[in-house]
Amino acid sequence: MAIEEEKDNKKGFKLLGILDIQKTPCAREALLHGSGGSLVVGLLHFLATSRVRRSFDVGFAGFMLTTLGSWFYCRINNAQLRMQQRLIQDGIKNKLMYEGTALDTVSKPKDKEPCSSCP
Amino acid sequence: MAHPSQLGFQDAASPVMEELLHFHDHALMIVILISTLVLYIIVAMVSTKLTNKYILDSQEIEIVWTVLPAVILILIALPSLRILYLMDEINDPHLTIKAMGHQWYWSYEYTDYENLGFDSYMIPTQDLLPGQFRLLETDHRMVVPVESPIRILVSAEDVLHSWAVPSMGIKMDAVPGRLNQTAFVTSRPGLFYGQCSEICGANHSFMPIVIEAVPLEHFEKWSTVMLQDA
Numbered sequence: 001m002a003i004e005e006e007k008d009n010k011k012g013f014k015l016l017g018i019l020d021i022q023k024t025p026c027a028r029e030a031l032l033h034g035s036g037g038s039l040v041v042g043l044l045h046f047l048a049t050s051r052v053r054r055s056f057d058v059g060f061a062g063f064m065l066t067t068l069g070s071w072f073y074c075r076i077n078n079a080q081l082r083m084q085q086r087l088i089q090d091g092i093k094n095k096l097m098y099e100g101t102a103l104d105t106v107s108k109p110k111d112k113e114p115c116s117s118c119p
Numbered sequence: 120m121a122h123p124s125q126l127g128f129q130d131a132a133s134p135v136m137e138e139l140l141h142f143h144d145h146a147l148m149i150v151i152l153i154s155t156l157v158l159y160i161i162v163a164m165v166s167t168k169l170t171n172k173y174i175l176d177s178q179e180i181e182i183v184w185t186v187l188p189a190v191i192l193i194l195i196a197l198p199s200l201r202i203l204y205l206m207d208e209i210n211d212p213h214l215t216i217k218a219m220g221h222q223w224y225w226s227y228e229y230t231d232y233e234n235l236g237f238d239s240y241m242i243p244t245q246d247l248l249p250g251q252f253r254l255l256e257t258d259h260r261m262v263v264p265v266e267s268p269i270r271i272l273v274s275a276e277d278v279l280h281s282w283a284v285p286s287m288g289i290k291m292d293a294v295p296g297r298l299n300q301t302a303f304v305t306s307r308p309g310l311f312y313g314q315c316s317e318i319c320g321a322n323h324s325f326m327p328i329v330i331e332a333v334p335l336e337h338f339e340k341w342s343t344v345m346l347q348d349a
Binding site for chain 2: 020024053057064067072075078079086093
């Protein structure tokens with residue numbers, strides 16, 4: 001297990017030595033979407049206009065916009081998922097802690113019998 | 120725990136630090152993309168054969184390079200403000216600990232139930248056991264129960280200090296005559312190291328902080344032993 005973990009650590013690629021593409025959520029997907037989008041947009045522009053330099057510019061703009069868009073969309077969903085996971089974890093912890101007590105929100109409280117001697 | 124030649128943050132030991140790491144990745148990705156764009160534009164400008172000395176204005180590109188940065192800044196600001204307010208939340212702490220800065224050691228007081236207090240001095244290098252970390256180990260660690268909200272009240276007895284634990288995303292100035300409050304929750308058991316983060320004299324670099332997060336039963340046993348030894 002330790003040897004496999006070491007191999008995984010060695011394989012990780014760090015962009016600019018800081019951003020670990022494999023470990024950072026959404027990084028790999030965003031870069032791959034951006035690369036694919038860049039190729040598609042650049043190629044389509046070249047096929048339509050036969051202008052090489054402008055096609056490179058358009059392809060790069062496509063890379064920027066596709067990467068940014070994919071990154072933002074994925075990160076928003078990831079943040080919502082993490083919040084839900086935390087709420088579920090807290091809910092499980094609270095359920096275990098308060099099970100059988102008055103604060104237990106899952107089990108319904110028993111109906112009280114009417115008090116005959118009460119005013 | 121930091122390792123040699125480390126550039127990035129340490130692994131998160133609290134939910135707040137996890138959020139900070141995610142925000143850092145988010146901001147760094149945007150910065151990398153913008154830097155790549157600028158580099159590409161520089162190369163394109165330098166290598167073009169086109170020249171036009173008579174451009175006076177261009178409304179379209181002006182609109183693009185005004186609106187796009189504004190949108191990017193908003194998309195950075197929103198998660199930033201969210202984390203800012205998240206860090207200020209204090210959810211019913213289970214324990215309150217006072218961390219007092221001295222020249223040159225920290226003292227911790229657990230006064231919720233009994234009067235437990237102790238000093239935390241750095242272990243000198245010549246007294247370290249094999250496997251211990253130089254300039255980071257202390258003779259008495261601040262022991263806390265894992266996954267419990269803890270309130271820390273930070274102050275100082277003499278000069279300015281700062282109580283910092285990077286893996287939990289905590290840093291709070293210790294000001295004489297002032298009580299600063301912060302809170303944290305440890306996500307996992309273990310040892311978490313920090314160092315004084317405000318210049319305080321000759322041994323400023325030699326007054327570390329060690330938090331030991333343990334299960335509640337172990338914390339209860341530890342506090343009982345510490346009270347007996349006091």
